[in-house]
Amino acid sequence: MPELLKKVAVLQSNYLPWRGYFDLIASVDEFIVYDDMQYTKNDWRNRNRIRTAHGTQWLTVPVRRNTLQQRIRDTQVMDRRWADKHWRTLSQAYARASHFQFGREVLADLYAQAAELEYLTDINVLFLTAICDKLGIRTRISRCSDYAYDPTADRSTRLVQLVQAVGGNSYLSGPAARQYLAEEQLTKAGIGVSWMEYAGYPTYPQVHGGPFEPAVSIVDVLFNMGPAAAQYVWKAGQAVATEIQ
Numbered sequence: 001m002p003e004l005l006k007k008v009a010v011l012q013s014n015y016l017p018w019r020g021y022f023d024l025i026a027s028v029d030e031f032i033v034y035d036d037m038q039y040t041k042n043d044w045r046n047r048n049r050i051r052t053a054h055g056t057q058w059l060t061v062p063v064r065r066n067t068l069q070q071r072i073r074d075t076q077v078m079d080r081r082w083a084d085k086h087w088r089t090l091s092q093a094y095a096r097a098s099h100f101q102f103g104r105e106v107l108a109d110l111y112a113q114a115a116e117l118e119y120l121t122d123i124n125v126l127f128l129t130a131i132c133d134k135l136g137i138r139t140r141i142s143r144c145s146d147y148a149y150d151p152t153a154d155r156s157t158r159l160v161q162l163v164q165a166v167g168g169n170s171y172l173s174g175p176a177a178r179q180y181l182a183e184e185q186l187t188k189a190g191i192g193v194s195w196m197e198y199a200g201y202p203t204y205p206q207v208h209g210g211p212f213e214p215a216v217s218i219v220d221v222l223f224n225m226g227p228a229a230a231q232y233v234w235k236a237g238q239a240v241a242t243e244i245q
Contacts, residue, residue, distance in 0.1 A: 008168035013124035035073035083115035099226025
């Protein structure tokens with residue numbers, strides 16, 4: 001009897017990531033949030049972009065950075081007022097969006113919960129799991145800290161250990177990892193490797209008009225497409241999810 005395939009992805013947590021991040025999650029059986037990695041400044045960990053009447057704008061969660069070696073999981077929020085500020089910015093930016101009320105129903109309560117959280121990774125996972133649920137993504141989401149592995153090992157060894165820890169035999173990687181991933185190390189361990197391609201996503205009407213801006217947070221899809229948002233997370237030509245209830 002052929003072995004059942006269990007596909008796994010491992011990626012750092014991002015704040016309100018773009019739709020390709022959710023497409024990757026939907027493409028695997030288990031998604032592991034890699035929160036033992038070093039926190040990197042001016043990256044996607046604590047910020048993302050939205051569309052406004054004046055172009056794209058960053059939403060940034062203010063954090064404390066105590067050491068250069070600080071891990072994502074140890075990174076704390078610096079100002080608890082950030083959540084209220086972000087929600088007010090989103091409300092202003094998307095007030096005239098076709099499905100503002102839908103986006104409000106999804107996000108307003110999440111921001112109220114996020115305001116009470118101390119650590120960035122907890123905030124990111126809160127939004128990630130709730131939005132996945134709303135999009136109908138049923139992938140298991142866990143954290144690397146849930147499993148026994150050697151965080152001091154090289155990158156590829158860590159991935160092998162994490163995939164094996166969850167009983168996985170297939171690894172889906174983002175394209176940026178081609179620069180460092182020792183693919184032969186995974187295949188030698190009996191783990192197949194495939195690569196995510198972030199291309200072919202359908203466009204959709206965006207509030208404020210102008211040229212389509214693809215590199216923005218998932219919230220842009222929620223506010224503009226509402227119950228049909230899930231259909232715009234997958235690549236064109238793929239089977240699409242039914243409308244969100």
